[in-house]
Amino acid sequence: GIQVEQSPPDLILQEGANSTLRCNFSDSVNNLQWFHQNPWGQLINLFYIPSGTKQNGRLSATTVATERYSLLYISSSQTTDSGVYFCAARYGNKLVFGAGTILRVKS
Amino acid sequence: AAGVIQSPRHLIKEKRETATLKCYPIPRHDTVYWYQQGPGQDPQFLISFYEKMQSDKGSIPDRFSAQQFSDYHSELNMSSLELGDSALYFCASSAARDSTTYEQYFGPGTRLTVT
Numbered sequence: 695g696i697q698v699e700q701s702p703p704d705l706i707l708q709e710g711a712n713s714t715l716r717c718n719f720s721d722s723v724n725n726l727q728w729f730h731q732n733p734w735g736q737l738i739n740l741f742y743i744p745s746g747t748k749q750n751g752r753l754s755a756t757t758v759a760t761e762r763y764s765l766l767y768i769s770s771s772q773t774t775d776s777g778v779y780f781c782a783a784r785y786g787n788k789l790v791f792g793a794g795t796i797l798r799v800k801s
Numbered sequence: 802a803a804g805v806i807q808s809p810r811h812l813i814k815e816k817r818e819t820a821t822l823k824c825y826p827i828p829r830h831d832t833v834y835w836y837q838q839g840p841g842q843d844p845q846f847l848i849s850f851y852e853k854m855q856s857d858k859g860s861i862p863d864r865f866s867a868q869q870f871s872d873y874h875s876e877l878n879m880s881s882l883e884l885g886d887s888a889l890y891f892c893a894s895s896a897a898r899d900s901t902t903y904e905q906y907f908g909p910g911t912r913l914t915v916t
Contacts, residue, residue: 787857
């Protein structure tokens, strides 16, 4: 089956810093989603981005489907950005998740 | 906007007991998915339903069964619970009829603890 790899596995930022999270996938996918899992366990949809670039406030994402990767940019990070960021690629009917990036933003 | 509803939010069971988790999809969504997330792990796909028919199956134990009802809500039934079944169980929904996107929206999850 498809493999989804995320990097880095852990990231510690000072409040106000910028960061880039990467997601590589091993095969062609129908779509790609980014999620933020908050400390309470909720999975929050960030982006549905099968290709191209999207922006939502301080967050933006780019997927280059032909090269099988996606990037999530976080600018001017805030402590509330802390949590786990997952990318997930749709394969058939299901989402296959990467292992996640644990982000800690310090004030 | 309405979101996916899951109940109960927390559940504590003993080994060998049974549990039933419920999921109510976003209105007008006709596809439901179940995922299991163990401690420190990423969510793993269990099973999905489209228009009350099973559409895909993942690593779901034989002790588990699920179905989707005529009002599109879904239930995950878990029997002979084991300690390893302790996890966060997510339900997600999507609008399959909308051919422009299959974006999945996740509910808040049911945290199952087996003692």
